[in-house]
Amino acid sequence: MDHIEPDELAVLALDGREPDDAARAHLDACAECRTEYDALVRTVALGRGGASDDGFDAPPSSVWAGIHAELGLAPELATDPLAPQPLDESADLEPEPRPVAPLTARPRRAWWPVALAAAVGGILAGVGIGIALAGLGTDGGSPAPQPTSVVLASADLAAFPGWDDATGHATVEEDPGGGRSIVVDLDAAVPAGDVREVWLIRSDASGLVSLGLLEGSSGRFSVPDGIDLSEYPLVDVSAEPVDGDPAHSGDSIVRGELTET
Incomplete structure (x- = not known):
């Protein structure tokens, strides 16, 4: 069975909208793609939902840009998923979902870099500032020693x-x-x-x-x-x-x- 490309699954998860009929039909029929898609949706939801619950600030968009460049992700994923989204008060209708590219055969497990990037974005949003404060001395000097295993x-x-x-x-x-x-x-x-x-x-x-x-x-x-x-x-x-x-x-x-x- 052909599968949805990992980049396209990530785009669907980041959009937060219901996939179109063709993508939905494939996800309903393909357990592997559905598992990957559901995992990405949970990761994005965790990152967006936990960005400010503990009083920490989201990291700057340059953090996501660095992750995007390092992992060589698709251009569709360049937008920081944790950045505040401007509201268009003049819009009356929901935007159309992005089309999914034709299904092509690919090796399984290829979605790991995309999931990793989403997970890193969510983790940085929740704890990035806390780690920075805990790891530095009060004088802004070298990081404090960490306990060893x-x-x-x-x-x-x-x-x-x-x-x-x-x-x-x-x-x-x-x-x-x-x-x-x-x-x-x-x-x-x-x-x-x-x-x-x-x-x-x-x-x-x-x-x-x-x-x-x-x-x-x-x-x-x-x-x-x-x-x-x-x-x-x-x-x-x-x-x-x-x-x-x-x-x-x-x-x-x-x-x-x-x-x-």
Whole structure:
């Protein structure tokens, strides 16, 4: 099935209006596009709704301009989604929705840069000023020292057959607030069209938990609350086809057992 381009989904979400009949029909029929669209709508709503709830000011439009340029987004996304929108009191009718470009085939997961840009805009609107004030000394000098995380455990990740050149390492860290995360470093490429997914697995392989996709050579993943790492001590990175199946493919690249440090 062809899909709506990620830039077009972002435009629809930023407009805040109901998609036209063709786009609506596709979203109703395509679970993947609908999931992406709904996530973008929630992100935009969060950013717009939270910009002033805590008394913080929205960041200047130059922040969005920098994000737009850095991620190479489409020209339709150049307008700051958090900037105040002027009211046209002379207008009697709602503006027509923007047309959606023809559907074209594209690799899945291509919407991540657009969603990331929207998320960054929303986060900056809510906490940008607060971070700036908290991070600087009263004299406007260097940022104040930040609390460091504590390393709880680590694992060397050994390669599986067929991935003989792969090497990896995983480290479990706990932040000052008690939140745990796993930092995974991996030197292994996968065939075009596949992605790399990080898992926690029980020692007897009776259960597993997906932590997310590894983009690039290193990534940080939050450990879900309630997960006992003594019950899920194995860190696994698998090669996954983008086929919509959330189960482990069975094609592990590397795996290692966490040990306390």
